[in-house]
Amino acid sequence: MKQSYSIILPAYNEAAAIGAVLVDLQQEFSKEEIIVVDDCSTDGTAAVAARYPVTLLRNVQNFGYGYSLKRGIKSAVHEHVIILDADGSYPVAALAPLVAEYEKGFDMVVGTRQGSFYHGPLLKRMARACFRALSEFATGRTIPDINSGCRIFRKDLALRFFHTLSTGFSFTTTITLAFLLNAYAVRYLPIEYHKRTGNSKVRYLRDTLRSAQIITEAIIFYNPLKMFLLCAAIIFCAGIASFFIGFYSPPLAFLFFFTIAASVATLALGFIAVFLKFTHDAHS
Secondary structure, X not given: OOOOEEEEEEEOOOOOOHHHHHHHXXXXXXXXXXXXXXXXXXXXXXXXXXXXXXEEEEOXXXXXXXXXXXXXXXXXXXXXXXXXXOXXXXXXXXXXXXXXXXXXXXXXXXXXXXXXXHHOOHXXXXXXXXXXXXXXXXHOOOOOOOOOOOEEEEHHHHHHOHHHOOOOOOHHHHHHHHHHHOOOXXXXXXXXXXXXXXXXXXXXXXXXXXXXXXXXXXXXXXXXXXXXXXXXXXXXXXXHHHHHHHHHOHHHXXXXXXXXXXXXXXXXXXXXXXXXXXXXXXXX
């Protein structure tokens, strides 16, 4: 390895898995800084981590996955950061190819999850596909895995976007959008995704709604015209539909003029948002 790395593991109730992950990290990355951020675990995770030569940070409350990563990144000694889950789902052996690719000059390298344990139930797949489609529309880039928790990136770039990064499970989604929407070089490499040890902390309905909100906020912040353009297109299509419905129900024909006006107004708001963003960026 040409660079030195800080490896950050956010952990919440991962006592059953974190020891094996740390053993593997010690074997593969014995000279690198390893930071475990315990998010107020109740199962002895911190005690297990303390048996190993790591920097152990303990949150006083359960603040969330993204908060723990942010704390670890701020504490990192090195300018190149690796993040990895503490549940054993990402094999440590998969990091070496990611590091080799990163050292070619990419700003971020992401492990694209593969295998049966990644796909999950139908509802999860549908939500993931919708978020991926929205993100790819906003960025104009193919995104094989928008929220992989195994990735390498530059600390200084992450700090630049801290004010927009989620403190919850959507941290990885928002940092992906931040890098892509600001034209940084992001590379994806496939990795095998293993069955996690212990129970998942994700609550599908709550976290799906939260992810939708955060993705929308990130797009509006970095590329507002795309979001307003999408909304204007949806309203315009509704207007076209109302035009044809008007042939069969004349009282509804007025909806055509209303929706077309609304789509134009939405697009105009998009241009105003872009102007305000440029003005803000020029003075920041």
